[in-house]
Amino acid sequence: MSPIQPFNFESLLRPSIRELKPYRSARDDFKSGILLDANENPYSPGVEQASGLNRYPDPHCDALRARLSELKGISPEQIFAGNGSDEAIDLLIRMFCEPGRDRIIITPPTYGMYRVSADINGVACIECPLNPDFTLNPERILDAAPGAKLIFLCSPNNPTSNRISTDAIEQILSKSGCLVVVDEAYIDFSEEKSLLPLIDRYPNLVVLQTLSKAWGLAGIRLGMAFGAVGLISYMMRVKPPYNVNALTQQTALDALSSEGKFREHLTLILRERERVSEALKKMRIVKHVHPSDANFLLVNVENALDLYHGLARKGVIVRYRGDQLHCNNCLRITIGTPAENDALLLAMREVSEIKASNSKPTIS
Numbered sequence: 001m002s003p004i005q006p007f008n009f010e011s012l013l014r015p016s017i018r019e020l021k022p023y024r025s026a027r028d029d030f031k032s033g034i035l036l037d038a039n040e041n042p043y044s045p046g047v048e049q050a051s052g053l054n055r056y057p058d059p060h061c062d063a064l065r066a067r068l069s070e071l072k073g074i075s076p077e078q079i080f081a082g083n084g085s086d087e088a089i090d091l092l093i094r095m096f097c098e099p100g101r102d103r104i105i106i107t108p109p110t111y112g113m114y115r116v117s118a119d120i121n122g123v124a125c126i127e128c129p130l131n132p133d134f135t136l137n138p139e140r141i142l143d144a145a146p147g148a149k150l151i152f153l154c155s156p157n158n159p160t161s162n163r164i165s166t167d168a169i170e171q172i173l174s175k176s177g178c179l180v181v182v183d184e185a186y187i188d189f190s191e192e193k194s195l196l197p198l199i200d201r202y203p204n205l206v207v208l209q210t211l212s213k214a215w216g217l218a219g220i221r222l223g224m225a226f227g228a229v230g231l232i233s234y235m236m237r238v239k240p241p242y243n244v245n246a247l248t249q250q251t252a253l254d255a256l257s258s259e260g261k262f263r264e265h266l267t268l269i270l271r272e273r274e275r276v277s278e279a280l281k282k283m284r285i286v287k288h289v290h291p292s293d294a295n296f297l298l299v300n301v302e303n304a305l306d307l308y309h310g311l312a313r314k315g316v317i318v319r320y321r322g323d324q325l326h327c328n329n330c331l332r333i334t335i336g337t338p339a340e341n342d343a344l345l346l347a348m349r350e351v352s353e354i355k356a357s358n359s360k361p362t363i364s
């Protein structure tokens with residue numbers, strides 16, 4: 001499939017962004033020498049001067065983007081590094097949507113940050129819900145697309161844990177005329193391939209990934225956006241100059257050099273996902289464990305809110321998602337270490353036994 005209408009992202013940008021004269025940092029002018037141009041202080045308590053933390057970080061994350069480029073097979077100019085994918089979500093909305101006027105499309109039930117970021121920026125959301133079986137409804141999205149600038153799709157989706165069909169996403173890419181953001185936070189846990197190779201075919205595709213999930217580094221806050229060179233260059237102009245701090249850049253580089261360990265951990269999580277899923281399916285209070293392409297399970301149970309509170313009293317905290325569309329009586333359970341998963345399964349059994357003995361009919 002190829003784009004039906006030619007896509008010119010610049011015409012979708014807010015005029016103030018198109019005309020922006022970006023901030024120039026001292027390091028844009030000179031990179032070496034006796035650097036007395038950025039008001040940095042050579043002395044810092046508790047830190048060795050040699051660590052370089054007295055200096056501002058690389059505003060362009062060049063080393064990190066070079067490594068990501070090797071790993072993903074994508075040129076560094078097509079890669080944006082951000083303070084979590086949440087920063088990329090916010091940036092894209094701010095770059096394209098005029099507050100009070102422009103709109104985005106979201107597909108509930110899905111990740112909550114798309115709506116929160118839109119709300120913060122005064123941008124309205126058009127809801128095109130997933131079908132009750134959590135598949136995408138491309139016709140509905142295409143009907144709404146003329147009234148929107150951006151479409152957020154999440155695959156595998158949070159909280160439903162399923163992947164979205166690539167065919168359906170390609171329909172939207174080729175026919176919507178919108179910028180389509182595909183959030184792949186959980187892609188490494190999935191059997192489905194990443195859409196990254198499609199960024200060269202679809203100029204209106206942005207793919208988001210993160211080190212927070214499969215790489216186990218939620219604490220350092222590193223998210224990535226991949227897309228056409230021109231679009232990424234605008235993201236680089238609009239972002240705060242030092243959006244990824246020096247410790248994060250270094251830690252990310254260290255982690256990204258340990259691909260072997262990464263694969264090992266991934267295998268362990270996938271094995272545990274299977275084990276926990278099978279154990280849950282055998283429990284009487286569990287109605288359905290949704291098939292998962294992520295590192296969590298969406299589990300349909302009897303009386304989810306009671307179970308949620310019962311588990312919390314035993315010190316096991318899961319996420320109640322029963323208030324989300326099509327997720328009645330659902331809990332979202334993250335796959336942890338084998339010991340944590342055992343604790344979850346034990347607590348589930350104990351809570352369900354208490355419930356069973358409470359509800360036993362009294363014989364008189």
Ligand SMILES: *Cc1c(COP(=O)(O)O)cnc(C)c1O
Nearest residue numbers: 084085086111158185210212223
């Ligand atoms: C966890 C998650 C993220 C990660 O966001 P970061 O800001 O990179 O930590 C992004 N999208 C979805 C759907 C998520 O569930």
